[in-house]
Amino acid sequence: MIQAMIPGYPRLGARRELKKALEQFWSGRITETELLEQASALRKQRWQLQRQAGLTHIPSNDFSLYDHVLDTIALVGAVPRRYQWNGGLVDLHTYFAMARGMEKDQANAVPAMEMTKWFDTNYHYIVPEFEPGQAFHLASRKPVEEFLEAKALGIQTCPVLLGPLSFLLLGKTTQSGMNQLALLNALLPVYEETLQALAQAGAEWVQIDEPCLVLDLDEATRAAYQSAYTRLAAQRAAQAPSLRILLATYFGDLGENLPLALQLPIDALHLDLVRAPEQLEQALEQAPSSLSLSLGLVDGRNIWLTDFERVLTVASQAVQALGTERVLLGASCSLLHVPIDVMQETHLDEEMRSWLAFARQKVEEISLLTRALNEGRETIEAALQANRQALESRRSSARIHKVEVAQSVQAITEQMAQRSRPYHMRKERQQAGLKLPLLPTTTLGSYPQTADVRAARAAYKSHKLDQNSYEAFLKQGIEEVIRFQEEAGLDMLVHGEVERGDMVEYFGEYLTGMLLTQHGWVQSYGSRAVRPPIIYGDVARPGQITVEWSRFAQSLTARPVRGMLTGPVTIMQWSFVRDDQPRSETCKQIALAIREEVLDLEAAGIRAIQIDEPALREGFPLRHADWQEYLSWAIFCFRLAANGVRDETQIHTHLCYSKFDDIVPEIASMDADVVLIEASRSQFDLLEALRAYRYPNGIGLGIYDVHSPHVPTTQDFDEKLRLVLQILPSEQLWVNPDCGLKTRKWEEVKPALKHMVSATQQVRSSLPLQTGTL
Ligand code: GLN
Ligand code: ZN
Numbered sequence: 001m002i003q004a005m006i007p008g009y010p011r012l013g014a015r016r017e018l019k020k021a022l023e024q025f026w027s028g029r030i031t032e033t034e035l036l037e038q039a040s041a042l043r044k045q046r047w048q049l050q051r052q053a054g055l056t057h058i059p060s061n062d063f064s065l066y067d068h069v070l071d072t073i074a075l076v077g078a079v080p081r082r083y084q085w086n087g088g089l090v091d092l093h094t095y096f097a098m099a100r101g102m103e104k105d106q107a108n109a110v111p112a113m114e115m116t117k118w119f120d121t122n123y124h125y126i127v128p129e130f131e132p133g134q135a136f137h138l139a140s141r142k143p144v145e146e147f148l149e150a151k152a153l154g155i156q157t158c159p160v161l162l163g164p165l166s167f168l169l170l171g172k173t174t175q176s177g178m179n180q181l182a183l184l185n186a187l188l189p190v191y192e193e194t195l196q197a198l199a200q201a202g203a204e205w206v207q208i209d210e211p212c213l214v215l216d217l218d219e220a221t222r223a224a225y226q227s228a229y230t231r232l233a234a235q236r237a238a239q240a241p242s243l244r245i246l247l248a249t250y251f252g253d254l255g256e257n258l259p260l261a262l263q264l265p266i267d268a269l270h271l272d273l274v275r276a277p278e279q280l281e282q283a284l285e286q287a288p289s290s291l292s293l294s295l296g297l298v299d300g301r302n303i304w305l306t307d308f309e310r311v312l313t314v315a316s317q318a319v320q321a322l323g324t325e326r327v328l329l330g331a332s333c334s335l336l337h338v339p340i341d342v343m344q345e346t347h348l349d350e351e352m353r354s355w356l357a358f359a360r361q362k363v364e365e366i367s368l369l370t371r372a373l374n375e376g377r378e379t380i381e382a383a384l385q386a387n388r389q390a391l392e393s394r395r396s397s398a399r400i401h402k403v404e405v406a407q408s409v410q411a412i413t414e415q416m417a418q419r420s421r422p423y424h425m426r427k428e429r430q431q432a433g434l435k436l437p438l439l440p441t442t443t444l445g446s447y448p449q450t451a452d453v454r455a456a457r458a459a460y461k462s463h464k465l466d467q468n469s470y471e472a473f474l475k476q477g478i479e480e481v482i483r484f485q486e487e488a489g490l491d492m493l494v495h496g497e498v499e500r501g502d503m504v505e506y507f508g509e510y511l512t513g514m515l516l517t518q519h520g521w522v523q524s525y526g527s528r529a530v531r532p533p534i535i536y537g538d539v540a541r542p543g544q545i546t547v548e549w550s551r552f553a554q555s556l557t558a559r560p561v562r563g564m565l566t567g568p569v570t571i572m573q574w575s576f577v578r579d580d581q582p583r584s585e586t587c588k589q590i591a592l593a594i595r596e597e598v599l600d601l602e603a604a605g606i607r608a609i610q611i612d613e614p615a616l617r618e619g620f621p622l623r624h625a626d627w628q629e630y631l632s633w634a635i636f637c638f639r640l641a642a643n644g645v646r647d648e649t650q651i652h653t654h655l656c657y658s659k660f661d662d663i664v665p666e667i668a669s670m671d672a673d674v675v676l677i678e679a680s681r682s683q684f685d686l687l688e689a690l691r692a693y694r695y696p697n698g699i700g701l702g703i704y705d706v707h708s709p710h711v712p713t714t715q716d717f718d719e720k721l722r723l724v725l726q727i728l729p730s731e732q733l734w735v736n737p738d739c740g741l742k743t744r745k746w747e748e749v750k751p752a753l754k755h756m757v758s759a760t761q762q763v764r765s766s767l768p769l770q771t772g773t774l
Helices: 017-026 032-053 068-075 092-100 142-152 164-170 180-201 219-239 255-262 279-286 308-322 350-354 359-375 377-396 403-410 423-434 451-461 467-488 505-510 547-555 568-573 583-603 624-642 661-669 683-693 714-725 746-766
Strands: 003-005 058-060 115-117 124-126 157-162 205-209 244-248 268-272 292-298 327-331 512-515 522-525 528-530 534-540 561-566 608-612 650-655 674-677 698-701
Touching: 003 359, 017 032, 032 058, 032 142, 032 359, 058 142, 068 092, 068 124, 068 142, 068 157, 068 164, 124 522, 142 157, 142 180, 157 180, 164 180, 164 219, 180 219, 219 244, 219 255, 244 292, 255 279, 268 279, 268 327, 279 292, 279 308, 292 308, 292 359, 308 327, 308 359, 308 377, 327 359, 350 377, 359 377, 403 534, 403 583, 423 650, 451 467, 467 547, 467 746, 505 512, 505 561, 534 583, 547 561, 547 583, 561 583, 568 583, 568 624, 583 608, 583 624, 608 624, 624 650, 624 661, 661 683, 683 698, 714 746
Parallel strands: 003 327, 058 157, 157 205, 205 244, 244 268, 268 292, 292 327, 561 608, 608 650, 650 674, 674 698
Antiparallel strands: 115 124, 512 534, 522 528
16 A cells, blocks of 8 residues: 655644744743643644545654754754753753743843754754764653654654754754764764664654755765664664664755665655656666655645646556555655645635645645555546646636736846946946945844834734825834934935835735735744745736835935845745746746836936845755856846846845855856845855955945844944955945844844944044045
8 A cells, every 4th residue: 555644744733823832931921831732732633634634654743842953952962051951851941942042140141052944945943063072862752752642642653853964964063173973873872762762652664854865965974874874774673673764855856865865774765756856767766675665746845736647647657666565655845844724815716726735735635646546546536637627727827827927038138137337337327426425334124113013014904004094104104214314324224114024025915926825824933934925927017016115215315215125036935936937937027027116216216226135045956066057047037137227226235144155256246236245143254255256346244233132332333344344445345234123123223323323434534545435
């Protein structure tokens, strides 16, 4: 019998129950016992739903109160010293201290552990930290407890563990030059103990996730995979002979690591056949007879209805080669990355809903498809027909294909992405109108979004506040932001983004071909979730989006106010993207829509326009070999959006949330007049890279870390600025915070920006007058 599986299921609950429980617990409104009871109820719901739908291979320990990498840190007892853990089992207090930091007393806050993006997803995991001589020991019973919890409900599950190699490779060392792989021998006994405990508890299968197998690996790492799994197999043979291991890979092609993975001593290998369908053929040819293959054929990263015929064709091919006992069928990766239930989207019409499958629908799809393979196609005939119809309606729908959009994309030329003059000539013309001082000061776009802003927006959306009152409220907000910036002495102003909640959702609301969901939440980290828009069809701009707000803001002041847009790569990256055309095509369509907005802003008299691309970096493919292709279209799309303007119009872009020192030439090729870049976290590396490359255009290195409540003094800013000026010439440099101020409080922002301005004035007056300075 072919088994129906998923590598994992979303954790927060269809109504974000876990988020609410966590927040109540953190604020002391419910007890630890209540939190744990609610979490247990959620797990029960998930298991029962999966079993009722017909999954035969149901995961456990894929649930987490915060993050599965943090769970693994707890499992192996790798708690960094600063959390003052006293050994034994990791308690909830220590667990959340690592996730969120802890306050010992006012003066001594211990910060949270670092968080970073999980591969190329928008999910963030807690980065394990390893010190020299790092010791490990079993410090959590979570995998066993959750297995037993399901068992008590009469449900046999397959516990999921993050594999030892991926765990080490995803971590960081506290001392440079230290090699994580050297810790493998110390780590493996904890895995051995866990596997043995799971076998004793009655587990038949364990899923070990090794997503790092889809990355570029060096020889030493590949050898470590071999030796780790050989060792685990020997131990299993001795102590848990009936326990079988499903090694799960996802998010890409195993490539040159495929032969290695195929001959590891494991019982089944899971392949992502949505991202990398081409690897199946080789896997079928080379799989040893003891190995089963788990076919990840239902997309765990996107929300589209599965093409049943395609899956059945591919799966039948595998069954023919391996037989029914050696095949599992499932989602390409954990369903963590999709929302839970499309049936909650009551505002969608039947047709639109029929095109979509969220986690719950995907579980049903997998069960149906497995049934078709086990019991014959005729047993799901009605479902097959409905599937064909929905796919056909999506393929041919007039809601998806717009002739005008296709024509505009056809008409794109290289020249459209090109400014007419080089930077140094544009700079002169821009300066003639802008008349900025040396070291111009500015901010990134948003100002604090207070509770009353959020309340007004919610009231407007639920029709409790009429359009006129809402607009009046927003205009007042814009005016306050403008007046504050004038008073603080900033040189280039912004309108404050008071009209936007989320920078992608806001544009998604206006652009055709995109839709927003009501409950389509996807976990971002811990209790936080985002609601990515769905790009379902050709994207176009039916009318102006931001122009009126920018025009209004500019009318209030003589200083230049910058227009504020989200870039095409970021809009695409933070949305669910259609799967019926390449990402690059979708991105071009969005770029054309943003380009129209840019030109309308320019026509409305806006002299500087910022196009944010914070997600440019996270769109990078996982394999180096694929970078160039991505960069060439992604940067082209940015330039297409930006570069239709006259020389006099100054284009800014903003990049943040990642490491940039290795892509300075690519950033330069965006040819923005000014790049405002986050640098507070990896400042030194970026400075070095900028020095080495001699970045040509205007640049603002964020010198105010907006992710911290700390208010820097004038002295702090002065020192930072002088440090940066040792590397970058003053005529190139802008002075700004490292990101938007949306999540900060006015009490912090006001003094901080005033200090930033006064430090700049100090530094300006001490600078020798430079030739070439405008
Ligand atoms: N303009 C946006 C803001 O200031 C940029 C946010 C971001 O980079 N994520 O809020
Ligand atoms: Zn930012």
